[in-house]
Amino acid sequence: MPTFVYMTRCDGCGHCVDICPSDIMHIDKTYRRAVNIEPNMCWECYSCVKACPQNAIDDRGYADFAPLGHSVRVRREEEKGTISWRIKFRNGTQKDFVSPITTKPWGSAIPTVADLPPPTAEDVESQHLLYEPEALNVEDGLPERDPSTFKQGVYY
Amino acid sequence: MARIKTVFEDCDILVVGGGMGGTGAAYEARHWGRDLKIVVAEKANIDRSGAVAQGLYAINCYMGMQWDENTPEDHVRYARNDLMGMVREDLAYDMARHVDSTVHKFDEWGLPMMRDPDTDRYLREGKWQIMIHGESYKPIVAEAAKKSADKIYNRIMVTHLLMDETKANRVAGAVGFNVRTGNFHIFRAKAVIVGAGGASHIFKPRSVGEGMGRTWYAPWSSASAYALPIQAGAKMTQMENRIVLCRFKDGYGPVGAYFLHLKTYTQNAYGDNYETTWYDQTKQLVGDYIDHHPTPTCLRNHAFVEEMKAGRGPIHMVTTEAFQDPHKETVGWENFLGMTVGQAVVWASQDIDPKYTNPELTTSEPYVMGSHATCSGAWASGPEDVSPPEYQWGYNRMMTVEGLFGAGDALGGTAHAFSSGSFTEGRLAAKAACQYVRDHKNENFRVSAKQYEDLRKSVYKPMEHYEVHRNEIVAGTVSPNYILPIHGLQRLEKIMDEYAGGISNNYMTNEPLLLRGLHLLGTLHEDLEKIGAEDLHQLQRAWELKHRAIASECVVQHTLFRQETRWPGYYYRGDHMSLDDDNWHCLTVSRRDPESGEWTLEKAPLYHIVD
Numbered sequence: 001m002p003t004f005v006y007m008t009r010c011d012g013c014g015h016c017v018d019i020c021p022s023d024i025m026h027i028d029k030t031y032r033r034a035v036n037i038e039p040n041m042c043w044e045c046y047s048c049v050k051a052c053p054q055n056a057i058d059d060r061g062y063a064d065f066a067p068l069g070h071s072v073r074v075r076r077e078e079e080k081g082t083i084s085w086r087i088k089f090r091n092g093t094q095k096d097f098v099s100p101i102t103t104k105p106w107g108s109a110i111p112t113v114a115d116l117p118p119p120t121a122e123d124v125e126s127q128h129l130l131y132e133p134e135a136l137n138v139e140d141g142l143p144e145r146d147p148s149t150f151k152q153g154v155y156y
Numbered sequence: 157m158a159r160i161k162t163v164f165e166d167c168d169i170l171v172v173g174g175g176m177g178g179t180g181a182a183y184e185a186r187h188w189g190r191d192l193k194i195v196v197a198e199k200a201n202i203d204r205s206g207a208v209a210q211g212l213y214a215i216n217c218y219m220g221m222q223w224d225e226n227t228p229e230d231h232v233r234y235a236r237n238d239l240m241g242m243v244r245e246d247l248a249y250d251m252a253r254h255v256d257s258t259v260h261k262f263d264e265w266g267l268p269m270m271r272d273p274d275t276d277r278y279l280r281e282g283k284w285q286i287m288i289h290g291e292s293y294k295p296i297v298a299e300a301a302k303k304s305a306d307k308i309y310n311r312i313m314v315t316h317l318l319m320d321e322t323k324a325n326r327v328a329g330a331v332g333f334n335v336r337t338g339n340f341h342i343f344r345a346k347a348v349i350v351g352a353g354g355a356s357h358i359f360k361p362r363s364v365g366e367g368m369g370r371t372w373y374a375p376w377s378s379a380s381a382y383a384l385p386i387q388a389g390a391k392m393t394q395m396e397n398r399i400v401l402c403r404f405k406d407g408y409g410p411v412g413a414y415f416l417h418l419k420t421y422t423q424n425a426y427g428d429n430y431e432t433t434w435y436d437q438t439k440q441l442v443g444d445y446i447d448h449h450p451t452p453t454c455l456r457n458h459a460f461v462e463e464m465k466a467g468r469g470p471i472h473m474v475t476t477e478a479f480q481d482p483h484k485e486t487v488g489w490e491n492f493l494g495m496t497v498g499q500a501v502v503w504a505s506q507d508i509d510p511k512y513t514n515p516e517l518t519t520s521e522p523y524v525m526g527s528h529a530t531c532s533g534a535w536a537s538g539p540e541d542v543s544p545p546e547y548q549w550g551y552n553r554m555m556t557v558e559g560l561f562g563a564g565d566a567l568g569g570t571a572h573a574f575s576s577g578s579f580t581e582g583r584l585a586a587k588a589a590c591q592y593v594r595d596h597k598n599e600n601f602r603v604s605a606k607q608y609e610d611l612r613k614s615v616y617k618p619m620e621h622y623e624v625h626r627n628e629i630v631a632g633t634v635s636p637n638y639i640l641p642i643h644g645l646q647r648l649e650k651i652m653d654e655y656a657g658g659i660s661n662n663y664m665t666n667e668p669l670l671l672r673g674l675h676l677l678g679t680l681h682e683d684l685e686k687i688g689a690e691d692l693h694q695l696q697r698a699w700e701l702k703h704r705a706i707a708s709e710c711v712v713q714h715t716l717f718r719q720e721t722r723w724p725g726y727y728y729r730g731d732h733m734s735l736d737d738d739n740w741h742c743l744t745v746s747r748r749d750p751e752s753g754e755w756t757l758e759k760a761p762l763y764h765i766v767d
C-alpha cells in the first residue's frame with residue numbers, strides 16, 4: 001500500500017491527515033493512529049512522510065509493479081533549509097542526495113501585499129501587474145503588439 | 157444529515173482551488189483590490205495541494221527577456237508549433253510577456269534557482285525551462301496567498317457555482333462541503349476565479365490495481381475546473397486535445413531534463429533510432445508539420461506508438477552514457493525526488509540503476525488539462541490590447557459567463573504555461589476580476605434560498621441514498637440500488653478508454669465508437685444519480701467522479717465534432733486519419749445548455765497575432 005504507518009512510532013498527532021492532498025490519511029478509530037485508507041488513490045507524493053514528526057510513515061512501492069525490499073526515505077528540515085533522501089535498492093545499493101528547499105529563512109521574504117503602496121489610477125488602467133514593469137528587468141517595459149497586424153487562418 | 161450546519165461567507169472575489177493559478181490569483185487580487193474581500197476555497201490543504209504537491213525540478217516557462225533569451229513572440233511560435241498550429245495566441249502572448257516578473261519574485265521569495273556558473277544566469281534545462289530545487293515550490297507560493305487573502309478555507313470540495321438571479325448568465329458564488337465536518341458552505345461572491353486544475357482518471361490508466369494512483373497528473377486532479385464552468389453554461393474550447401505523455405515506465409517520471417540537460421536519447425529494443433523510421437508515414441498523415449522544429453510532442457509520441465505496434469519494443473532511454481558523469485547522475489535522481497518520487501521507488505524496487513541499465517519508457521493514458529503540451533479548457537476573453545474582437549469581451553481571462561474567470565488548466569488555448577504561466581494567469585485573472593467587481597459595485601446580486609437549498613439536497617444525496625439502501629444487503633459492496641464512487645470511476649474510465657481513444661485501442665476512435673461512448677456516458681450519468689457514499693470521504697469521491705463524468709462528455713462531444721486527426725500520437729479518428737487544414741484549421745468551441753443538457757458545437761476562427 002503506497003504509504004503505510006508503523007504502529008509503534010505513530011502517536012496520532014494528525015499532521016499527515018491535515019496535509020494529504022488526496023484525503024486518504026485518516027486516524028483509525030480503534031488504534032487512534034493514522035492509516036492510509038485508500039492506497040490506490042495515493043500518488044506517493046510524500047507530503048505526509050515529510051510532515052510526520054515521528055518518522056512513522058514509510059512507503060512501499062505499488063504492488064502492481066514494485067517488488068518488495070526497497071526503500072526511499074526522506075527528511076525535510078525547514079530550519080536548515082534542506083531535504084535529504086536515502087534510496088535503497090532491492091539489491092542493497094544505496095544512494096543519498098541532499099538539496100536546498102529555500103534560500104531565505106523560511107517564509108521571511110514573502111511580502112504582505114496589503115502593506116505595499118496602493119496602485120495608482122494609471123497602474124489600474126495599464127496592462128501592468130504588481131511590481132511591473134520593474135520586475136521584468138527590461139528597459140523597454142512590458143511588450144506590446146499592434147492589432148492591425150493580426151491575421152486569420154493558416155499561413156505561418 | 158441533520159447535524160450538518162450551513163456556513164455563509166460573503167465576499168467580493170472567490171478563488172476556487174489554491175493551486176498554482178489560485179495562489180497567483182489570491183496574491184495579486186490583494187494589490188488591485190485593497191478594499192475587496194478575497195476568499196479561497198480549496199479541497200485539500202493549499203500548502204501541498206494540486207499538481208505541484210511534491211514539488212517541481214524545473215520552471216518550464218520563463219522567457220529570460222532580461223538576457224535576450226526569448227521573447228513572448230517566440231513563446232507563441234513555440235506553443236503553436238507544438239500544438240500543430242493552434243493555440244489562443246493572444247492569451248499565450250499575454251501570459252508570456254508577464255511570466256518573467258512572476259519568476260523573478262519566486263527567486264526573491266526564496267525558491268532555490270540553479271544558476272549557470274559561467275554566466276550567473278538561471279541555468280537552462282532547454283530553451284524554455286530553468287532548473288530549480290523546487291521541493292518547496294508549493295508551500296512558498298501558498299505562503300504568498302495566505303499573506304494576501306482575507307480567508308483561506310482548506311478542505312472545501314466545491315461542487316457547483318451559484319448563479320445570479322437578477323441577471324442571466326452571471327455568476328454569484330459557489331457552494332461546496334467541508335470534507336472533515338460535513339458542513340455546507342455557501343460562498344456569495346461578485347466574481348469567481350476557477351483554478352481547480354486539470355483531469356486525471358478520465359481514461360483507464362495503465363496500472364489498475366494499487367498503482368492506479370500513480371497517474372502522471374495527480375489523482376486529485378478531478379476535472380472540477382471544467383465541470384464547474386460547464387454546469388454553469390460556459391463555453392469550452394479544444395476539449396478534444398487530450399494529452400498523452402511519453403514517460404519512464406510505471407512511475408511516469410519526467411523526461412524533460414533527461415532529454416534536454418542530460419542529453420540522453422531513445423532507441424528501440426534492438427538499439428535503433430526509430431523516429432526516422434516513421435518519417436514518411438507521418439508525413440502522409442500531417443504533411444509539413446513533421447518538418448517543424450522542434451518536432452511536435454504528439455508526433456514524437458506517434459513514432460513511439462507505431463514502433464511499439466510494429467513489435468520492436470520496449471523503447472529505452474539511453475542513460476548509461478550520461479550517468480557515468482556523477483553530476484549528471486545526481487541531476488537525474490534529484491529530478492525525480494523533486495517532482496515524481498514514485499519513479500525513484502520503481503527503479504529502487506526493480507534494481508534499475510540508470511548508470512548500468514537503460515530504463516524503459518512508455519506512453520501514458522490520456523489526460524485532459526490546459527497548461528502543458530495541450531490546451532483544453534474554458535473559452536476566455538483575452539486582454540484588450542492584444543486580442544482580436546472575436547476573442548475579447550471586456551475582461552481579461554473572463555469566461556463566457558459574466559464574472560467567472562479562470563487560470564491555469566481551467567483555461568483553454570494556453571498551452572505551455574506550466575507552473576509559472578499558471579500562476580501568472582491567476583495574477584492576470586485577479587487584476588481583471590478586481591476591475592469587474594469595481595465596475596459592478598452598485599449592483600445587487602441575488603441568490604435565493606431556493607437556489608442553494610436545491611443544491612444542498614443534491615450535494616448530500618449520495619450519503620442519504622446510501623443510508624436508505626445499505627440495510628437491504630447483508631454486507632459488502634454489491635447493491636442493486638447504488639454504485640460506489642470507485643465503481644462509477646472504473647466504468648467511466650472503461651468507456652473513455654474503449655470508445656474515446658484510450659490505451660487499449662492505441663488511442664484510436666471513430667464516429668460510431670464515439671456515439672456509442674456517448675450513449676454509455678448517458679446511462680452512467682443516470683447511475684450517478686444513484687451513487688452511494690458511505691462517509692464524507694466517499695462524498696468527495698462521488699463529486700469528483702461527477703465532475704470527471706461531465707468533463708468526459710465534453711471531451712467526447714469535441715472529439716466527435718473535429719473530423720480530422722490533428723494530433724496523431726494523442727488520438728486518432730480512424731474515419732478521418734489525416735490532418736485537414738482546409739476545414740479544421742480552427743478552434744472548436746462547445747456549450748452545454750444547463751437546462752436541457754444539449755450540446756452545441758461551433759468553429760471559432762484562429763487568429764495569428766505573431767508571424
Ligand SMILES: Cc1cc2nc3c(=O)[nH]c(=O)nc-3n(C[C@H](O)[C@H](O)[C@H](O)COP(=O)(O)OP(=O)(O)OC[C@H]3O[C@@H](n4cnc5c(N)ncnc54)[C@H](O)[C@@H]3O)c2cc1C
Nearest residue numbers: 173175176177199205206207216314352353564565574575
Ligand atoms: C508530474 C508533473 C510534472 C510537472 N513538471 C513541471 C515542470 O517541471 N515545470 C513546470 O513549470 N510545470 C510542471 N508541471 C505542470 C504544473 O504543475 C501545472 O501546469 C500547474 O500546476 C497547473 O496549475 P493549476 O492551478 O491549473 O492546477 P493545480 O496546481 O493542480 O491546482 C488546482 C487546485 O485546485 C484544487 N481543487 C481541485 N478541484 C477542486 C474543487 N472541486 N474544489 C476546491 N478545490 C479544488 C486542487 O486541490 C488544487 O489545489 C508538472 C505537473 C506534473 C503533474
Ligand code: SF4
Nearest residue numbers: 010011013014016052
Ligand atoms: S503525522 Fe505521523 S505521528 Fe502524526 S498521525 Fe500521522 S503518522 Fe502518526
Ligand code: SF4
Nearest residue numbers: 020042043045046048
Ligand atoms: S504520499 Fe501523498 S497521496 Fe499518499 S498518503 Fe501521503 S500525502 Fe497522501
